[in-house]
Amino acid sequence: MKQTILVTGASSGFGLLIANKLHQSGYHVIGTSRNPEKSQSSLPFKILTLDITDDNSIKSFGKQLFTEIKQLDVLINNAGFYLSGLGEETTIEQGKKQLETNFWGTVKLTNELLPYFRKQRFGKIITVGSIMGLISLPGGAYYAASKHALEGYFRALRFELNEFNIKVSMVEPVGFKTNIVTNSIVAENKISDYDAYRTKLEDYTKDLFTKSEEPTAVVETLLKLVENENPNFNHPVGKGSTLFPAIQYFSFKTFENAITKNINKFKK
Numbered sequence: 116m117k118q119t120i121l122v123t124g125a126s127s128g129f130g131l132l133i134a135n136k137l138h139q140s141g142y143h144v145i146g147t148s149r150n151p152e153k154s155q156s157s158l159p160f161k162i163l164t165l166d167i168t169d170d171n172s173i174k175s176f177g178k179q180l181f182t183e184i185k186q187l188d189v190l191i192n193n194a195g196f197y198l199s200g201l202g203e204e205t206t207i208e209q210g211k212k213q214l215e216t217n218f219w220g221t222v223k224l225t226n227e228l229l230p231y232f233r234k235q236r237f238g239k240i241i242t243v244g245s246i247m248g249l250i251s252l253p254g255g256a257y258y259a260a261s262k263h264a265l266e267g268y269f270r271a272l273r274f275e276l277n278e279f280n281i282k283v284s285m286v287e288p289v290g291f292k293t294n295i296v297t298n299s300i301v302a303e304n305k306i307s308d309y310d311a312y313r314t315k316l317e318d319y320t321k322d323l324f325t326k327s328e329e330p331t332a333v334v335e336t337l338l339k340l341v342e343n344e345n346p347n348f349n350h351p352v353g354k355g356s357t358l359f360p361a362i363q364y365f366s367f368k369t370f371e372n373a374i375t376k377n378i379n380k381f382k383k
């Protein structure tokens with residue numbers, strides 16, 4: 116029987132690519148979007164309405180999902196967005212929105228589906244974290260907080276769900292070309308003291324994203340994870356994705372100096 120795979124945030128970026136790839140590979144794919152009517156006609160798989168920040172949406176999605184399918188083999192928690200800006204310049208409301216989506220939204224959806232997974236006594240939960248869940252860079256404090264929170268949460272769940280033959284893994288991409296920058300929100304509480312630092316940081320970040328890779332490697336990693344019966348927990352993907360966390364772990368000072376030096380190259 117075909118495995119059924121749920122991909123959240125399947126209207127764009129990694130989610131769209133992996134959902135298409137899985138569909139082409141013969142899996143039964145269900146995707147989600149806050150506005151499925153915008154993308155359904157161009158997609159070869161079914162896309163259901165889901166806003167992971169809305170409790171009612173999660174509940175009605177859960178009910179609808181199991182009228183569409185009999186069993187769920189894999190959940191790919193991919194939906195999320197990027198809040199960029201300096202910590203102090205980010206309003207608490209913006210920060211909460213970041214955590215509400217990337218962390219709480221992912222946890223709430225997972226909780227909605229766990230009773231079905233436990234009843235089945237099998238399943239797989241793959242969550243798209245980020246390199247920013249393993250390291251932190253300036254200009255992404257809340258994003259890093261949301262992705263670190265996912266790492267800590269799902270690492271614990273991995274032990275707990277082993278009891279039920281439910282495998283839990285993370286994927287940690289570096290920067291890849293998707294719509295994440297277009298869909299990002301920017302800290303809105305500008306403080307003039309930060310003007311010079313913010314300007315060079317923006318140039319540094321822009322440079323990083325301009326040089327970012329096409330998302331093929333993320334799609335390959337996700338596909339391998341779906342196919343692997345007993346995957347490991349962490350799966351960093353992209354240039355520097357294993358090196359940076361290792362340097363940070365063994366010598367934070369070396370890591371800090373290297374990042375600061377790179378940002379200072381953009382000094383005006």
Ligand SMILES: NC(=O)c1ccc[n+]([C@@H]2O[C@H](COP(=O)([O-])OP(=O)(O)OC[C@H]3O[C@@H](n4cnc5c(N)ncnc54)[C@H](OP(=O)(O)O)[C@@H]3O)[C@@H](O)[C@H]2O)c1
Pocket residue numbers: 123124125126127128129130147148149150165166167168193194195196197216220243244245246287288289290291292293294295296298
């Ligand atoms: N691109 C990168 O460089 C990069 C690196 C590391 C990690 N990531 C992570 O990869 C994941 C996918 O991002 P992407 O790069 O593919 O960005 P993207 O192209 O902007 O796609 C984001 C997807 O998330 C969905 N989404 C956003 N907010 C949602 C909400 N409240 N409820 C439900 N769905 C929501 C969007 O769907 P709708 O708008 O249709 O609802 C969209 O399909 C994110 O978790 C992101 O943090 C990206």
